Amino acid sequence: MKAAVLRKGRGLVVEDLPMLEIDDDQVLIKVANTGFCGSDHSLIEGEGALDGTVFGHEMAGTVVKVGPHVTDVKEGTRAILRPTYCNSCPGCRSGRFQLCSNNRRSIGIGDLPGGFAEYVKAYPQMVIPVPDNVDSQSAALAECYAVALHGINLTGANDGSALVIGAGTIGLAVVKLLKVKGFSPIVISEPVAEKRELAKQFGADIVLDPFKDNLIAEAFQINNGCGFSSVYECSGIKSQLAEAINLAGPGGKVCLLSVLHEDVPINTTNLMFKEVELYSSYGNTHTENIQCLKWISEGVLDPLPLISDWCTLDELPGVYRNRINTGQAIKVMLKIGEEF
Ligand SMILES: [Zn+2]
Numbered sequence: 637m638k639a640a641v642l643r644k645g646r647g648l649v650v651e652d653l654p655m656l657e658i659d660d661d662q663v664l665i666k667v668a669n670t671g672f673c674g675s676d677h678s679l680i681e682g683e684g685a686l687d688g689t690v691f692g693h694e695m696a697g698t699v700v701k702v703g704p705h706v707t708d709v710k711e712g713t714r715a716i717l718r719p720t721y722c723n724s725c726p727g728c729r730s731g732r733f734q735l736c737s738n739n740r741r742s743i744g745i746g747d748l749p750g751g752f753a754e755y756v757k758a759y760p761q762m763v764i765p766v767p768d769n770v771d772s773q774s775a776a777l778a779e780c781y782a783v784a785l786h787g788i789n790l791t792g793a794n795d796g797s798a799l800v801i802g803a804g805t806i807g808l809a810v811v812k813l814l815k816v817k818g819f820s821p822i823v824i825s826e827p828v829a830e831k832r833e834l835a836k837q838f839g840a841d842i843v844l845d846p847f848k849d850n851l852i853a854e855a856f857q858i859n860n861g862c863g864f865s866s867v868y869e870c871s872g873i874k875s876q877l878a879e880a881i882n883l884a885g886p887g888g889k890v891c892l893l894s895v896l897h898e899d900v901p902i903n904t905t906n907l908m909f910k911e912v913e914l915y916s917s918y919g920n921t922h923t924e925n926i927q928c929l930k931w932i933s934e935g936v937l938d939p940l941p942l943i944s945d946w947c948t949l950d951e952l953p954g955v956y957r958n959r960i961n962t963g964q965a966i967k968v969m970l971k972i973g974e975e976f
């Protein structure tokens with residue numbers, strides 16, 4: 637089967653790999669579409685990933701084979717995949733399955749090869765069925781929106797003014813879901829003009845340029861002399877966590893959805909005197925993925941405008957060099973097998 641494989645020193649290389657064999661307790665899925673995630677980019681550019689890794693976890697496809705010990709997933713099921721969890725470690729016992737520390741199994745970032753390939757194998761607990769009226773590209777994007785939903789859910793904020801810092805993939809998804817959930821006004825801070833325009837299309841009420849606008853002054857004007865009720869850091873720029881805290885109002889909630897990779901200084905006085913609540917968001921839950929699929933199915937959420945580029949597996953190495961690694965693409969959607 638064809639796959640885009642990480643080769644150390646060469647980056648992504650398209651290869652013909654042996655067809656996957658499934659164990660008795662696994663299922664085989666024929667991949668329709670896989671989205672290229674920011675974390676795939678970080679892992680490819682980082683040092684940690686092993687030579688030969690197949691990435692890709694934002695996958696939608698159809699179950700084509702089930703092992704003899706699998707009872708709850710049928711052949712023909714259209715599915716997306718999320719990691720399994722043990723249900724007994726401290727993370728799982730607190731209901732936070734994404735923090736499972738015990739034998740967590742996932743595709744593309746864990747022990748099983750990922751969706752930059754014609755087939756993937758998975759455990760049935762990983763399978764989330766896709767509603768009949770949801771197409772495979774939309775389904776492949778559900779996980780990305782679930783990341784955004786997880787950040788919003790963690791803060792417990794349900795309405796009020798919201799600021800999103802950074803209009804990349806996650807920032808745009810956060811804007812869209814804040815709109816779905818009825819937050820107002822939704823403000824975005826983004827230095828790139830095209831991305832500010834995109835944020836408007838995603839539902840931002842006010843767009844700000846952090847290099848031109850005085851964000852503190854704007855925050856106070858927009859919110860009648862207060863800061864924002866909730867602020868979502870999605871830029872990955874290290875100065876922006878402190879900025880997010882400065883821009884939050886009294887009792888405001890700040891959620892870190894980006895990976896900053898470095899220690900950053902924050903104004904703890906500001907944090908304390910406003911009783912700002914600081915959250916960090918990691919991954920998402922099955923429930924949040926199911927919720928996003930439901931919103932897509934109901935027509936509440938159109939995930940597709942996130943896609944900036946489409947490509948085949950053969951084209952991925954070139955698209956990676958020219959569009960992903962240069963920061964020009966928002967979301968690359970791979971067209972791999974028969975789409976639904
Ligand atoms: Zn992802």
Ligand SMILES: [Zn+2]
Nearest residue numbers: 722725728736
């Ligand atoms: Zn666990």
